[in-house]
Amino acid sequence: MTEPVNLKLAVLIDADNAQASIVEGLLAEVAKYGTAHVKRIYGDWTSPNLGSWKETLLRHSIQPIQQFSYTKGKNATDGAMMIDAMDLLYSRNFDGFCIVSSDSDFTRLASRLRESGMTVYGFGERKTPEPFVAACDKFVFTEVLREDADEDDGARKSTKELKCDTRLVNLLRSAVDSAADDTGWAGLGPVGSAIAKRSPGFDARNYGYRKLSELLNAIQLFELDARQVGRGPHRVLYVRDPRHHD
Template identity: 85%
Template sequence: MSESGNLKLAVLIDADNAQASIVEGLLAEIAKYGTAHVKRIYGDWTLPNLGAWKDTLLRHSIQPIQQFRYTKGKNATDGAMMIDAMDLLYSRNFEGFCIVSSDSDFTRLASRLRESGMTVYGFGEQKTPEPFVAACDKFVFTEVLREDASNDASRRKSGKELKHDAKLVALLRHAVDSAADDTGWASLGPVGSAIAKRSPEFDSRNYGYAKLSGLLKATQLFDLEERAVGRGAQKAIYVRDPKSASGA
């Protein structure tokens, strides 16, 4: 098994539940986790509503899979994706899957892939049902992947708003506490890992911050410190919860 960040990935996109505008950001995000050895997108390409995808598919070498709608009201695309996913699983050529959809129908597929030892990354809009989100190792909301997302200052939550988000504060404090050493300080990497285990959908970009360190600093609830690592010039960020430290 390759280390996280260098996994052999299969990318399966539900064209009916994803937008072409996210593709640039989507593929850049996927590259953080590994290499996309397969990129397939499923839909009925005879329908005009998928026309926006066509130039994008050619530019990024994404293979379109034609799936006719045999019965009105029934989504044959989901079934085709699931069958292909299991075929790819049994090929034993992959270490992870990226499922791009906001459809809860893929909840069982994500669970099944994880049961087989696969790492599963989900990508969907914020309306994605919680069961599908929870079934993935990590879930990224596609709103943060659009081309204009990084320039949208209106998405950034203020320190006051962050402090009043009880769920967020509890998540951050638990992660820092679980990763902290005897002095109360924790390296940012393990903090991020602890957060991901408890909340697959967590992403500092959902709050308007590019990095976890920026979000932690904005809450004004934590001490952050930059330290030199080893003999080189490389530095790492450490974080401490003063509330926990004072009670230690």
């Protein structure tokens, strides 16, 4: 999937709803989309529950923002993140935001930022409510970013399992169809963009594959063709749904 690589990004992390073990993978993922000009994490740092974060923050130059929990049962962290996000929005110094949380309370924030022309990348666990996922331009499930992801959640789905996933099959076929030219062939980049518009939470890594091309090859429902571009070694992958061209 083709992604912008020069966006000025603000990374805002909800420490109450994120794990320190994702930081390496998180920042590597953020770097695919742009440059993190601001990296802030919000929580009550007097709480022993956030102890695992402290060494990580120093190593990655993430600024901790203290937010005391004045009222039991009320999440003051959410409010502090939202206020800061709006301040950063009005500064007009950013192109996009990365919101790291599994909390549905950030759904309206994501929508509001997009209404102002910001690109919003969400990061949260698979338990993240669907409205928050849908409110982002792209949403990455943090299970695939953890240091031990290969051991736990990277289990690769078999061809049979992929074919039986009706939602996945319909999503891929619809994206290929919308991006195809008159011959039925579509470039992988436009296919990836079409998928992102329909399903912000889609990620080939959720099925155990590093790239969309690997997932398309594994599902065995599409024709793939690597075409040379110009005289150089670079090749562009094209995909076609053979059902319409038999």
